[in-house]
Amino acid sequence: MTAAPVLDIRNMQTVFRIGGRDIAAVTDLTLTVAPGETVALVGESGSGKSVTSLSILGLLPKKVGRLAQGSVAFRGKSGETRDLAKLDAEALRRVRGNDIAMVFQEPMTSLNPVYTVGEQIAEPIRIHLGRSHREAAADAVSLLADVGIPDPERRARQYPHELSGGMRQRATIAMALACNPSLLIADEPTTALDVTIQAQILDLLARLQRERGMAMLFVTHNLGVVAEIADRVAVMYAGRIVETGRVADVFAHPRHPYTKGLLRSVPRLGEASALKAAGTPLPTIAGAVPSLSNLPTGCSFAPRCPYAIPACSAAVPPLAETGDGQLSRCIRWQEI
Numbered sequence: 001m002t003a004a005p006v007l008d009i010r011n012m013q014t015v016f017r018i019g020g021r022d023i024a025a026v027t028d029l030t031l032t033v034a035p036g037e038t039v040a041l042v043g044e045s046g047s048g049k050s051v052t053s054l055s056i057l058g059l060l061p062k063k064v065g066r067l068a069q070g071s072v073a074f075r076g077k078s079g080e081t082r083d084l085a086k087l088d089a090e091a092l093r094r095v096r097g098n099d100i101a102m103v104f105q106e107p108m109t110s111l112n113p114v115y116t117v118g119e120q121i122a123e124p125i126r127i128h129l130g131r132s133h134r135e136a137a138a139d140a141v142s143l144l145a146d147v148g149i150p151d152p153e154r155r156a157r158q159y160p161h162e163l164s165g166g167m168r169q170r171a172t173i174a175m176a177l178a179c180n181p182s183l184l185i186a187d188e189p190t191t192a193l194d195v196t197i198q199a200q201i202l203d204l205l206a207r208l209q210r211e212r213g214m215a216m217l218f219v220t221h222n223l224g225v226v227a228e229i230a231d232r233v234a235v236m237y238a239g240r241i242v243e244t245g246r247v248a249d250v251f252a253h254p255r256h257p258y259t260k261g262l263l264r265s266v267p268r269l270g271e272a273s274a275l276k277a278a279g280t281p282l283p284t285i286a287g288a289v290p291s292l293s294n295l296p297t298g299c300s301f302a303p304r305c306p307y308a309i310p311a312c313s314a315a316v317p318p319l320a321e322t323g324d325g326q327l328s329r330c331i332r333w334q335e336i
């Protein structure tokens with residue numbers, strides 16, 4: 001990747017103040033996203049994926065959550081690079097929805113039920129781009145057409161509840177793209193949708209990203225979705241990236257036992273129903289994600305890991321270069 005990254009996170013730590021203690025939900029996270037690139041953050045529930053995206057956006061819950069360490073360098077549309085970790089609330093608000101847009105799992109998180117869809121898409125265009133009411137309204141209609149909503153003039157006049165779930169998610173994507181962001185953060189954007197609609201929304205995001213050359217950070221627990229949409233993947237476990245690399249490399253040669261376990265638990269086409277018919281459950285990773293307030297010493301995955309040896313519990317393994325830009329936080333990566 002030759003182009004300078006749009007997003008360059010270094011050694012980020014995010015903590016939550018719980019019962020008078022700081023609990024780290026994300027630790028030592030280093031991640032870049034280049035222009036036109038899609039990077040997926042993947043991991044089980046509670047691994048820190050959403051906390052990572054909220055940290056970038058400055059949307060951590062006030063008083064409780066804070067970015068305690070590290071930098072989040074972001075290059076906006078003007079070409080200027082700023083450390084989002086150092087911006088105040090007002091400056092971050094200007095970045096969100098203009099330079100960085102977001103799409104969440106539940107479209108109603110972003111849509112306001114009391115305004116029409118067209119009004120909501122037009123608003124950021126007026127605020128951030130200074131377009132007139134009339135121009136912004138016309139832009140909103142063309143954005144609705146661009147995200148594949150039929151009869152966009154009529155849809156623009158409707159309220160969110162008059163649209164289906166899939167159409168609502170298309171509308172939030174239109175809203176997200178309204179100001180031509182350089183980075184789109186999509187946090188489980190298809191999880192709440194029917195399978196066929198999921199595929200359509202993924203296709204839509206991939207097309208829009210390609211056409212606009214946007215950078216995209218895609219948060220998901222679904223490896224099938226990663227394979228579909230991402231160029232690179234970062235696998236998270238208990239708040240840390242444990243493996244990262246190009247999707248094709250990581251899927252073909254996982255170098256961390258956790259990634260290997262996750263990949264084994266993804267059914268191949270037809271395999272899930274065959275196993276079900278035979279009464280055989282799909283393989284899963286035995287054990288549970290440890291509590292962040294009580295992480296084991298050394299590698300957090302060691303208690304669940306079939307490769308674990310005493311040395312794994314001595315210290316947190318560093319991210320080791322395993323070749324071709326692939327990194328693994330496992331001291332035994334060569335044997336995996």
Ligand SMILES: Nc1ncnc2c1ncn2[C@@H]1O[C@H](COP(=O)(O)OP(=O)(O)OP(=O)(O)O)[C@@H](O)[C@H]1O
Nearest residue numbers: 016025044045046047048049050051052061221292
């Ligand atoms: N507001 C909060 N207060 C305290 N702890 C929090 C808060 N939000 C998240 N956490 C903790 O941070 C950890 C990571 O949560 P996060 O939501 O990032 O996980 P995730 O990987 O996105 O999982 P999911 O797929 O379930 O959303 C969890 O252990 C969670 O308990």
